[in-house]
Amino acid sequence: MGPRDVSRAWHVALQPGATVLSPARDEVLSLDLEGRPRTHFVRGHTYKRSLASELFGRRTVAGVRRRWRVPEAEATGLFARAAEVVAAASAEADAAVPATRRREFVARLERARSWTPDRLRAERGRFLATYAPIAILPPDQYGAVVLQASFGCSWNRCTFCSFYQDRDFEVRPAAAFEAHVAAVRDLLGRDADTRRGIFLADGNALVLANARLRPIFEAARAAFPDQPLAGFVDVFSGERKPASDWRELRELGLARVAIGVETGHDPLLAYLNKPGGADEAATFIAQLKGAGLAVQVILMAGVGGQRFAAGHLRDSARLLARLPLDTRDVVYLSPFVVQPGSAYAARAEAEGLAPLSPAELSAQLADLRAAARASAPAARVALYPIDEFVY
Numbered sequence: 001m002g003p004r005d006v007s008r009a010w011h012v013a014l015q016p017g018a019t020v021l022s023p024a025r026d027e028v029l030s031l032d033l034e035g036r037p038r039t040h041f042v043r044g045h046t047y048k049r050s051l052a053s054e055l056f057g058r059r060t061v062a063g064v065r066r067r068w069r070v071p072e073a074e075a076t077g078l079f080a081r082a083a084e085v086v087a088a089a090s091a092e093a094d095a096a097v098p099a100t101r102r103r104e105f106v107a108r109l110e111r112a113r114s115w116t117p118d119r120l121r122a123e124r125g126r127f128l129a130t131y132a133p134i135a136i137l138p139p140d141q142y143g144a145v146v147l148q149a150s151f152g153c154s155w156n157r158c159t160f161c162s163f164y165q166d167r168d169f170e171v172r173p174a175a176a177f178e179a180h181v182a183a184v185r186d187l188l189g190r191d192a193d194t195r196r197g198i199f200l201a202d203g204n205a206l207v208l209a210n211a212r213l214r215p216i217f218e219a220a221r222a223a224f225p226d227q228p229l230a231g232f233v234d235v236f237s238g239e240r241k242p243a244s245d246w247r248e249l250r251e252l253g254l255a256r257v258a259i260g261v262e263t264g265h266d267p268l269l270a271y272l273n274k275p276g277g278a279d280e281a282a283t284f285i286a287q288l289k290g291a292g293l294a295v296q297v298i299l300m301a302g303v304g305g306q307r308f309a310a311g312h313l314r315d316s317a318r319l320l321a322r323l324p325l326d327t328r329d330v331v332y333l334s335p336f337v338v339q340p341g342s343a344y345a346a347r348a349e350a351e352g353l354a355p356l357s358p359a360e361l362s363a364q365l366a367d368l369r370a371a372a373r374a375s376a377p378a379a380r381v382a383l384y385p386i387d388e389f390v391y
């Protein structure tokens, strides 16, 4: 990518958690506090760099959002372009910064200048030495510090889910967890201080016995003080923990729990090979609320296609009406994405399970949103597009 028009005055913002450099109206580069590119808006596209130094592009055309992984060679070109912007800022953007903050500006740019494309690409190796790939997070945790207390999912047999097919369920021993926490701190660097909250991954770390979770919580909070903890849990595994355990975890710093409820329609849940049911979900979520936790209830839109659509909508609305949700809670509606090669895809094809059309999916999403708003007026209702996840 060649040099750009920098005739417009530079815009620079030294934010508490980011440095923003804009040499032209159609280009905005945001750096983390280590000086690594975080987002880069250029020529109508927004690129986001993951902690593993992969680049993802995003663009909305006529209301339709498109997201893609940027091929390696193009990513290297964009990293080089980011380095050009940083170099040009050093030479040309001084006037855009108040005199009182020039020293800070110079220090931030100096850190940023050290991030050559090669060094940025090498971050992938540091990431993989620190983490198993982070498969998914709830949307409000994209800015959290992720700590992997366990790997995978203890069930791993829901037909629609491919998040953890690449790994067995395993718990990280306490000493290894402490080393992992230190490695995460090192990988994030100064950026750690801008993160909000700690997310305990992978799929259901919170189902571990409290005796195992206590040292994990302590190590996490010692490294990232005062940060609230969050994690995923599924109904059928979480309900095995007594209410007193959830209260203890809240006292240890757990603030919110994301629950993959998926549907209130029991026949559909059985079709998905996910244990539990609406009654169990209602009891479990009431227990979490009773323990003082915020919850994020995740429902899928479009799952089960035409065959289950009416039952899914009806029973999910009924389930939501039973939940004691308040202003701290969220109902996430996740448009269902069939994973190629999944057991769901094979069964749907074998049985001729007709998917919802885009219009029907939009209608089901709207109906679920209306049901959530009517049943849980205090809770926030938000979209959870899993294919837009970047950490």
Ligand code: SF4
Binding pocket: 153, 154, 155, 156, 157, 158, 161, 162, 163, 164, 203, 234, 260, 274
């Ligand atoms: S949906 Fe949840 S419980 Fe089911 S396999 Fe995936 S992570 Fe495990």
